[in-house]
Amino acid sequence: MIGRRGWGSERGAAAVEFALILPILVLILFGVIEFGGVYNAQLMVTGAAREAARDMAIHGAVNDAAEVARAAAIGIPEGALDVTVAPATCAEGTDITVTVVYDRPFLTGLFGSTVELTGLATRRCQG
DSSP states (O other): OOOGGGGOOOTTHHHHHHHHHHHHHHHHHHHHHHHHHHHHHHHHHHHHHHHHHHHHHHHOOHHHHHHHHHHHSTTSOTTOEEEEEESSSOOTTOEEEEEEEEEEEOSSSTTOSEEEEEEEEEEEOOO
C-alpha cells in the first residue's frame, strides 16, 4: 500500500490554485465596482433630463432648464454635462425633449477610458 508520502507533497497546491484564480476574482470585483458607478451615473443623467424637461415645460427658459439639469446631477462634475433642449421654444400643447449626455470616465481603465451615458426626457409644454 502506497502511503501519502509516496505521491509527493501537496503543501503548496492551495497557494497555486489561489494564485491561478485571484486575477479572475479581482477582474470580477473591478467589474462590479465599475458597473455600479456607471449605473449610478446613468440614473443621475436620466434624473437630470427629467428635471430639466419639467422645468422647461413649466417655465419655458432653455438656460434655466440646463442649469436645473446640472444641479440635479448630484455627483457629476460641474460642466461635464451636455444639455440639449429641442425645440428651443415651448408653445402650449407641444412636446419638449431634453437630452443630457455625460462621458463618464472609468475608475480603473480596465474597460476603456470613458463611456457615454445619455438621458432623455419628453414633456408636454404647459405654456
